[in-house]
Amino acid sequence: MADAVAEIRDLTKRFGDRTVLSGLDLTVERGEFVALLGRSGSGKSTLLRVLAGLDNQVEGSVDVPGTVSVAFQQPRLLPWRKVWRNVVLGLRQEGVSKARNRTLAEKALAEVHLAEHADDWPLTLSGGEAQRVSLARALVREPGLLLLDEPFGALDALTRIAMHGLVQDLWRRHRPGVLLVTHDVDEALLLAGRVLVLDGGRIVAEHRPREAADHDDLRRRVLADLGVTEDAHA
Numbered sequence: 287m288a289d290a291v292a293e294i295r296d297l298t299k300r301f302g303d304r305t306v307l308s309g310l311d312l313t314v315e316r317g318e319f320v321a322l323l324g325r326s327g328s329g330k331s332t333l334l335r336v337l338a339g340l341d342n343q344v345e346g347s348v349d350v351p352g353t354v355s356v357a358f359q360q361p362r363l364l365p366w367r368k369v370w371r372n373v374v375l376g377l378r379q380e381g382v383s384k385a386r387n388r389t390l391a392e393k394a395l396a397e398v399h400l401a402e403h404a405d406d407w408p409l410t411l412s413g414g415e416a417q418r419v420s421l422a423r424a425l426v427r428e429p430g431l432l433l434l435d436e437p438f439g440a441l442d443a444l445t446r447i448a449m450h451g452l453v454q455d456l457w458r459r460h461r462p463g464v465l466l467v468t469h470d471v472d473e474a475l476l477l478a479g480r481v482l483v484l485d486g487g488r489i490v491a492e493h494r495p496r497e498a499a500d501h502d503d504l505r506r507r508v509l510a511d512l513g514v515t516e517d518a519h520a
């Protein structure tokens with residue numbers, strides 16, 4: 287409890303008459319990598335927005351004691367700011383010199399292998415590069431909780447594989463608690479130590495891939511949690 291970077295109890299979120307999250311409990315421990323799976327429209331992004339403090343119109347308790355950063359499916363870079371400026375956008379700017387900001391940005395860009403692109407304009411980057419800038423922008427805040435909302439969803443297959451490796455490296459180096467939203471079961475099983483399934487407004491299943499003896503069996507069980515049976519496609 288004392289070392290949780292996110293603690294949610296009995297969270298309910300409604301949009302008008304529609305209840306999207308209903309009595310949801312969730313804890314993310316410091317340094318833990320958690321994946322959150324759920325069907326489209328199940329409330330994954332809503333939950334992330336609540337954790338990021340972007341939506342306070344909720345019932346229940348939400349405790350995120352440290353710094354939180356978010357990266358979305360789209361990198362959301364400002365095209366009129368150079369890459370390095372985008373990286374430090376979310377930092378407190380008062381009393382911080384331009385040189386200091388530049389140093390922080392360069393360090394973060396080096397970690398995502400983009401040091402040489404500091405002075406480029408965002409529109410000159412590939413999709414994968416832009417997404418790496420978005421990761422650098424999230425990391426430069428040294429978050430205790432890193433929220434990733436389908437960050438690889440818009441990337442081609444090879445870039446996605448490279449990004450998986452990069453995110454794991456960054457996680458090992460900085461050890462934030464990570465909550466990765468994805469609808470890709472294989473991605474969740476590959477990256478996370480704990481895989482959660484969101485359905486009907488709450489967490490309905492929890493799996494620990496590292497402790498699973500039979501990967502194929504686990505994969506089938508997670509798909510079943512999501513309402514997918516592989517026979518259905520045969």
Ligand SMILES: Nc1ncnc2c1ncn2[C@@H]1O[C@H](COP(=O)(O)OP(=O)(O)O)[C@@H](O)[C@H]1O
Pocket residue numbers: 301306324325326327328329330331332333
């Ligand atoms: N601002 C909003 N106003 C009304 N309904 C919303 C709003 N944001 C999300 N929803 C609804 O909440 C449900 C969950 O959305 P979302 O969290 O985006 O799902 P997911 O990310 O799992 O696909 C959807 O039915 C969506 O239409």
Ligand SMILES: [Mg+2]
Pocket residue numbers: 330331332
């Ligand atoms: Mg979503």
